[in-house]
Amino acid sequence: MRIGELAERAGTTTRTLRYYESRGLLPARRGSNGYRAYDESDLRLVEQIKVLQDFGFGLEETRPFVECLRAGHPEGDSCPASLAVYRRKLDELEALIGELESVRTKVRGQLERAEGARARLAAEAQTPGGPDPLCELADATPSARNKTTMTGNKG
Amino acid sequence: MRIGELAERAGTTTRTLRYYESRGLLPARRGSNGYRAYDESDLRLVEQIKVLQDFGFGLEETRPFVECLRAGHPEGDSCPASLAVYRRKLDELEALIGELESVRTKVRGQLERAEGARARLAAEAQTPGGPDPLCELADATPSARNKTTMTGNKG
DNA sequence: GCTTTCCTTGACGCCGGGGTCAAGGATTAC
DNA sequence: GTAATCCTTGACCCCGGCGTCAAGGAAAGC
Numbered sequence: 448m449r450i451g452e453l454a455e456r457a458g459t460t461t462r463t464l465r466y467y468e469s470r471g472l473l474p475a476r477r478g479s480n481g482y483r484a485y486d487e488s489d490l491r492l493v494e495q496i497k498v499l500q501d502f503g504f505g506l507e508e509t510r511p512f513v514e515c516l517r518a519g520h521p522e523g524d525s526c527p528a529s530l531a532v533y534r535r536k537l538d539e540l541e542a543l544i545g546e547l548e549s550v551r552t553k554v555r556g557q558l559e560r561a562e563g564a565r566a567r568l569a570a571e572a573q574t575p576g577g578p579d580p581l582c583e584l585a586d587a588t589p590s591a592r593n594k595t596t597m598t599g600n601k602g
Numbered sequence: 603m604r605i606g607e608l609a610e611r612a613g614t615t616t617r618t619l620r621y622y623e624s625r626g627l628l629p630a631r632r633g634s635n636g637y638r639a640y641d642e643s644d645l646r647l648v649e650q651i652k653v654l655q656d657f658g659f660g661l662e663e664t665r666p667f668v669e670c671l672r673a674g675h676p677e678g679d680s681c682p683a684s685l686a687v688y689r690r691k692l693d694e695l696e697a698l699i700g701e702l703e704s705v706r707t708k709v710r711g712q713l714e715r716a717e718g719a720r721a722r723l724a725a726e727a728q729t730p731g732g733p734d735p736l737c738e739l740a741d742a743t744p745s746a747r748n749k750t751t752m753t754g755n756k757g
Numbered sequence: 758g759c760t761t762t763c764c765t766t767g768a769c770g771c772c773g774g775g776g777t778c779a780a781g782g783a784t785t786a787c
Numbered sequence: 788g789t790a791a792t793c794c795t796t797g798a799c800c801c802c803g804g805c806g807t808c809a810a811g812g813a814a815a816g817c
Contacts, residue, residue, distance in 0.1 A: 522716070
């Protein structure tokens with residue numbers, strides 16, 4: 448099988464496969480015409496990489512799995528080095544989730560505090576004798592669109 | 603105050619402050635010598651940016667807060683546009699945390715399955731009549747070090 | 758034979774938030 | 788006066804995972 452077919456069957460692009468090869472993850476035999484030649488086992492390699500990438504693993508982190516498969520083992524995680532990556536990743540996930548939860552709590556607190564402050568100002572504005580140190584109270588600019596930074600995980 | 607002093611007082615670098623200026627976040631007056639001149643209110647701007655950056659906000663997301671402060675409001679989140687950013691960020695955090703938890707569950711499952719498979723193979727290896735389709739059972743290569751991808755949040 | 762498609766390598770672009778020179782002018786300390 | 792700092796702008800570098808040309812050879816359909 449040539450690179451185009453492999454890419455299609457794996458649901459990726461030729462560029463990506465060449466990139467993997469350049470990183471030493473997916474070495475390819477060459478036909479007499481110089482074209483890369485792949486077989487079914489290569490397809491399994493690429494699929495393994497995809498699964499891990501979807502988990503948010505970096506390419507380097509997929510290497511033990513790929514080497515494990517290439518060594519002839521039935522699954523990419525049949526080798527201890529792969530298990531070590533799983534464990535390290537779990538630790539990282541725990542840490543990251545914890546930090547994000549902490550941030551969420553803080554941002555929530557900030558939002559509630561700020562909303563409360565605005566509510567108090569609005570009330571004073573109603574009260575006789577109240578001036579208005581008030582901003583744009585109208586909820587303005589719904590035009591501000593942003594892109595979400597998803598930090599490594601896909602959709 | 604000149605840029606070096608502001609950087610030091612804000613706990614950042616001159617490069618960063620110039621970068622903010624280039625993004626339109628921190629416009630600076632200029633002295634007759636061409637040097638940037640800042641005052642205390644600029645320090646507050648930079649501090650506001652820092653807080654939000656520590657929350658994992660992108661620079662663009664700090665803009666409403668900064669503009670709110672520059673408009674003379676007591677706090678960066680005194681304006682509705684800032685509150686909108688808080689809310690959007692909370693939604694993103696929820697979504698991201700949810701995805702990470704999902705990944706964590708899946709990786710955990712993979713790890714347990716793979717560990718179980720190895721345990722079964724090890725047991726068979728003990729059993730009389732068992733061959734060994736076994737890999738490197740010894741927990742090898744503690745030498746593989748990696749860098750943690752923390753996706754936007756600092757330490 | 759001719760066109761279209763597939764393949765090859767190489768090289769630049771992107772995104773965010775700056776780090777890190779480099780060359781030259783201003784200020785300040787002594 | 789002069790050396791050590793500070794300031795200025797400009798430009799390239801980093802990371803990860805590719806996307807996107809570009810120029811040219813091979814293969815396949817008709």
